[in-house]
Every structure is written in structure tokens, then in C-alpha cells.
Amino acid sequence: xxxxxxxxxxxxxxxxxxxxxxxxxxxxxxxxxxxxxxxxxxxxxxxxxxxxxxxxxxxxxxxxxxxxxxxxxxxxxxxxxxxxxxxxxxxxxxxxxxxxxxxxxxxxxxxxxxxxxxxxxxxxxxxxxxxxxxxxxxxxxxxxxxxxxxxxxxxxxxxxxxxxxxx
Amino acid sequence: xxxxxxxxxxxxxxxxxxxxxxxxxxxxxxxxxxxxxxxxxxxxxxxxxxxxxxxxxxxxxxxxxxxxxxxxxxxxxxxxxxxxxxxxxxxxxxxxxxxxxxxxxxxxxxxxxxxxxxxxxxxxxxxxxxxxxxxxxxxxxxxxxxxxxxxxxxxxxxxxxxxxxxxxxxxxxxxxxxxxxxxxxxxxxxxxxxxxxxxxxxxxxxxxxxxxxxxxxxxxxxxxxxxxxxxxxxxxxxxxxxxxxxxxxxxxxxxxxxxxxxxxxxxxxxxxxxxxxxxxxxxxxxxxxxxxxxxxxxxxxxxxxxxxxxxxxxxxxxxxxxxxxxxxxxxxxxxxxxxxxxxxxxxxxxxxxxxxxxxxxxxxxxxxxxxxxxxxxxxxxxxxxxxxxxxxxxxxxxxxxxxxxxxxxxxxxxxxxxxxxxxxxxxxxxxxxxxxxxxxxxxxxxxxxxxxxxxxxxxxxxxxxxxxxxxxxxxxxxxxxxxxxxxxxxxxxxxxxxxxxxxxxxxxxxxxxxxxxxxxxxxxxxxxxxxxxxxxxxxxxxxxxxxxxxxxxxxxxxxxxx
Numbered sequence: 199x200x201x202x203x204x205x206x207x208x209x210x211x212x213x214x215x216x217x218x219x220x221x222x223x224x225x226x227x228x229x230x231x232x233x234x235x236x237x238x239x240x241x242x243x244x245x246x247x248x249x250x251x252x253x254x255x256x257x258x259x260x261x262x263x264x265x266x267x268x269x270x271x272x273x274x275x276x277x278x279x280x281x282x283x284x285x286x287x288x289x290x291x292x293x294x295x296x297x298x299x300x301x302x303x304x305x306x307x308x309x310x311x312x313x314x315x316x317x318x319x320x321x322x323x324x325x326x327x328x329x330x331x332x333x334x335x336x337x338x339x340x341x342x343x344x345x346x347x348x349x350x351x352x353x354x355x356x357x358x359x360x361x362x363x364x365x
Numbered sequence: 366x367x368x369x370x371x372x373x374x375x376x377x378x379x380x381x382x383x384x385x386x387x388x389x390x391x392x393x394x395x396x397x398x399x400x401x402x403x404x405x406x407x408x409x410x411x412x413x414x415x416x417x418x419x420x421x422x423x424x425x426x427x428x429x430x431x432x433x434x435x436x437x438x439x440x441x442x443x444x445x446x447x448x449x450x451x452x453x454x455x456x457x458x459x460x461x462x463x464x465x466x467x468x469x470x471x472x473x474x475x476x477x478x479x480x481x482x483x484x485x486x487x488x489x490x491x492x493x494x495x496x497x498x499x500x501x502x503x504x505x506x507x508x509x510x511x512x513x514x515x516x517x518x519x520x521x522x523x524x525x526x527x528x529x530x531x532x533x534x535x536x537x538x539x540x541x542x543x544x545x546x547x548x549x550x551x552x553x554x555x556x557x558x559x560x561x562x563x564x565x566x567x568x569x570x571x572x573x574x575x576x577x578x579x580x581x582x583x584x585x586x587x588x589x590x591x592x593x594x595x596x597x598x599x600x601x602x603x604x605x606x607x608x609x610x611x612x613x614x615x616x617x618x619x620x621x622x623x624x625x626x627x628x629x630x631x632x633x634x635x636x637x638x639x640x641x642x643x644x645x646x647x648x649x650x651x652x653x654x655x656x657x658x659x660x661x662x663x664x665x666x667x668x669x670x671x672x673x674x675x676x677x678x679x680x681x682x683x684x685x686x687x688x689x690x691x692x693x694x695x696x697x698x699x700x701x702x703x704x705x706x707x708x709x710x711x712x713x714x715x716x717x718x719x720x721x722x723x724x725x726x727x728x729x730x731x732x733x734x735x736x737x738x739x740x741x742x743x744x745x746x747x748x749x750x751x752x753x754x755x756x757x758x759x760x761x762x763x764x765x766x767x768x769x770x771x772x773x774x775x776x777x778x779x780x781x782x783x784x785x786x787x788x789x790x791x792x793x794x795x796x797x798x799x800x801x802x803x804x805x806x807x808x809x810x811x812x813x814x815x816x817x818x819x820x821x822x823x824x825x826x827x828x829x830x831x832x833x834x835x836x837x838x839x840x841x842x843x844x845x846x847x848x849x850x851x852x853x854x855x856x857x858x859x860x861x862x863x864x865x866x867x868x869x870x871x872x873x874x875x876x877x878x879x880x881x882x883x884x885x886x887x888x889x890x891x892x893x894x895x896x897x898x899x900x901x902x903x904x905x906x907x908x909x910x911x912x913x914x915x916x917x918x919x920x921x922x923x924x925x926x927x
Contacts (some may be wrong), residue, residue: 288531320527362655
């Protein structure tokens, strides 16, 4: 994917090379991998693979997809992406919280869709680690939105203790 | 300086408001430079309190749980003078709105607010809004537990909480802990009632799914006997269920009340309970130390208790019937003998829209708060200002000053204490104007003697279905509707707030603006004719029902039936 920001041990940076290809279509020919497939499509392929083999492909979920259906398959996944059909649709924040905090997902969690600078810090706090910035926007500019504010009153995935336990 | 009777900002709280100003300043600049589209900028400005109205931007400033220090009120006055048309409008959610704001000045206004520990964060947008409680919190004689510490704890927790900033729709939380529910908790997305159990421990009753608007619904209980330590984890559970499952396909069906109604209260409660089981006893559990840290800020001021039957005060009451009437209507019992809380009515009559105060009036109120009280002011959801701690022996001096400034009218809780939204004169959403209707009714009922004889009587006006004037819970509710581009008004009767909250019933076909004062008069006279002794309107209405009012308001229909 292009226009991608990543968080890793080196901090936040523009990913110059990303080998993932996002597949939005629910059917049709697939290009060579590795791919980020729609949830149903990934599941279908998974059924014909040996169940415990590491999947070549990642998966993306829309806000209507049921996270729980993924629970037993997390360990074969190389990447999970959550879609923001609109930046005003906040369901993926809760999905990210559940994936990280309740389901124990520790791999890459990518924000895709309507991903914009002014929401990046919220996404980061909810556990996203890579951000596919909408392609008409500058990823370099968006980088400035990642850090957000210095104080979080409540709690989040990356800081599970509310401020009153840190104050 | 801010008195010690209120929550004190520390370096964390200050960092939040100051960094937020810098962040929004950058967003405004990027919007003006064309880097952000209108659509992208919209939720950012809304979450900083900035609306686009008919003629200009409107800025809504948060007054958390309606509590202000005198120096903060002076700052609000200065902002009105320097950036607006020398007045501000207090709202039904205990906030303040400026109606004539220039976008490029907003960051400077927000900076002035931040300098006095104030902000406009989340006063709009699809997020958790300003936490409200009743205006007499901490001083009311009938209070069980002071709700302000938990209100402040909730304010902090809900401020820029990253998971819950893009909810399906706005989300309003109110908390109250008095015999009378003056915070209208049953019309909130979450209503919290704080009480003590038999062992004296703080407990919460949690109500969800209330709200007015297009589909008015009173909230239902989902949890009783919740130990206070679980406040944040429980609210988090409710919000997560709502954020995941609330409808997003239709703005008018997106409030939590629709989800609760669709699932049924039991299924919804089960969902919340399941979510909460994962959160309870975790890091979100409140600690006694945190409660104490916040509660310590709300210490009682240095009261000088006095006998309640001071001779001087008695003489003053005898000497002036007008003063005695104001004391009877516009003061509220206080927990400390010799003190009362004073309601300064912002509704002196037809010339002033409800809730509007000039800069000079705000400054005067701030002075009175310093001179007679402990430097604190409250905003009531009825859009009046409250001075919470006034000695009875100071009431005459205060009333005299208040009267000189147009704030001494003895109509708290009376028919002319009208709650009204800004309506079609300002608001882009409105179907009809509410202010001319308000003025016409106030002009028709200018006789204070008559109003006092009528007793408690609420009249609420909203210019559209969004119900910012809370028309559903007015004894008389007036709703502006649009019929072929004309302004019409629908009337409901029998609404009430408080523990016996009820939604008004529509009386019949709507009226033109010119007909409204006459119709209200007919309703009032019907009440007077059926009233038993000193009955309140709502009791008469509940006894006789809608029919007698209908018959008088629509006589020609009756004739047609004969």
C-alpha cells in the first residue's frame, strides 16, 4: 500500500515500501500476494488451507463484521486491518480496543479507508500501528497528527490506566 | 481567583485546555488555507463548540455541571464585549452560547477561556457532551450526596476519550442526588441517580435511553445499587455497546434511545452487563484517593450559620410585598441555616429572550457573587442564574441591585419563566421562530399577581423537533412546525420534569403565531375554572385530563359534532 504511516520500534515514520495489496472486491481475480482480503474472502480461502498454517494473506474487517468470528484464527494471521468507511464512523475504534485488549491481538493493526490526519492520534491510542492515509492527502502532513495531546484523562489501549492512577 | 469551593485545575487539566487551543488553531488555519474540506473540518469545529448558524458562527462554551467562578463569568462578559454583540445566551444544558462569532477569532476566544480554566470541548458533535447536574448541587437542603465530585470525574474521563469521539450521535449524561430531580435525568442518554444504601455507602441507579427530540422517550433503569467505584467502567460498557451497535444509517434513529427500544431494555442491559464483566475491578475502577482528591475541592465555604428567623429579615419581608414575593418565588432552601440559594431570573419580560445576559449584567452578577456569596455562580437548565450561598439578611440588598439590572423579577417557576431555544431567528435547523412567541406570551401575562396566583407552571418552547427548548416536558409545550413554508405551532399539555417526569400530550391541530397567546390564555382559564383550591396546573391536568382543554381551545369542532 502507498501513503502509509507506520509505528514501530523506530517510532512513527513514512513507510517507503509496503508489500501489502489491499483487495476491496469481494470476488474476481486476485493479483499475486501478499494481500489484505475482505473478511469473508479470507475465511473462504482459509477453509481450504491447512488450519494451522500461517496465512500468507492479511484480513480487513468492516464495521459490520463480527470480530468474534476471528477469535479462533488470530494466530495464523500476519496482519489485521480495520476499515473506516467514513472518518465519522467510530466503530473501528471499539473494534481495535476489543482486538487488542480482549482478544489479545499483538500483530500489526492497520487503519484503512477514510484515514485522515486529525483522527490519527485517537487511532494510535486505540491500538492501531499502521495508517493507510487516504491517497489524496499527504502522508507527510498526516504524520504531524499522530502524536496528539500530551494528556489523556481516560484510558486507552496503549495506556490502560486512567490519569487518576498516573496523576 | 477561583474560590476553593470549586474544582481546581492542576497542570494536567491546564495542559489539556491549552494544547487543545493550539490544536484547533492549527485546524482553523488549515481549513482557511483549503487543506481541510468543509466536511473534514465540520466534526473538528463541532467538537470545539463551533456551529454554523443562519447568520454567523455560534460558539458554545462548556460550563461543566453549570458551575462558574466570578472571575470566569467576567471573562465570559469580556469575550461577549470584545468578540460578540455585548451579550451571551445561557442554554438549557447549562452552557453559554455566543451568536455572532468570526471564525478567525475563535482560537483567541478559546485561549482566553483556557487562561481561566475553561473550554468549549465537546459542547457539540457526536460525542459525550457537557456533564450536567442540578443547579443547587452541594447546597440544596434536600440533597442526599453532593454529585459534583462524580460529575467532575466523569467530565475528565469523557474529555477527548479516543474510543468515543465518533459515536452514532450526541451523548448526554446527567447526575443528580436530591429528593427532587432538578437535573431531568430521565431525559438523558444516561441518567445517574446517586444515593446512599442502608450502610451509608454511595450507590448509583443507572438509567439509559432517555431523550427528547423527534422521538421523546423517558429513560429506563438498567442498574440499581451500583457501587460508585464502578461509575467509569459501567459508563464505558454502555458507551462501547452503543458505539458498536447504535444505528448510523439514519441520523434521526441514531440516539441510544432507539437502540434501547429496538433491543428492549432487558436485552440491552444484558449486553451492557456482559461487557461490564470484562471491565469491572480493572484499572477503570475509581479509587477512594481519586474521589477524595476531587471531593476536597468542593469543600463547603466558610458559612456563618444564622438563625433562620432573623428579626431584621422578618421586618424586611413585612415592609415590602414585592420583596416578599421575590423571596417566596426566587429562593431555594439551603442546607445551612440563615442561607438560601437565589434564582436570578433572565426573563424579565417581552424585551429579553430567555437566557440572554448582557456583558454588564454578567459583570454585575459576578460582583454580587463576590460581595454576597463566595464568588460562585451556577447556571440552571431553566436558563436562570443562581447565586448558591446568600445570607437571608443580604437578600434585600441583593434584590434591590438585581432589580436595577433587570434580574430581579419574581417569576422563577411561573408561567413567564419560559424555557426557549434561540429558534428560527438564529438557528439553521429551526422550523419556526421561538423568541417572538415567547415575547408575545410574556406580554400577555405581564400581571405578576395573576401569575403568582397560578403558581408553579412551566412553559417550554422549541423551534423544531430537536427539542432544545425541552417542549415535551413543559406543562405547556410549544413546538414550531413548518407547514408549506409557514410557521405553525403545535401545543402539548401535561408534560413535567423531575421524578414524576411525563411527556406532554398533543392537544390538536397547530396554530399560527398570532393565535398562540389567545390559546395559552384559554388553557390557563380552563385550568383556573377546574382548579381545586391551590392545586398546581399539572395536578389539575392529571385529574381532569386533556379533554376539557380541548373543548375550550377548539370550540368550533365541538359545535360541528353536535
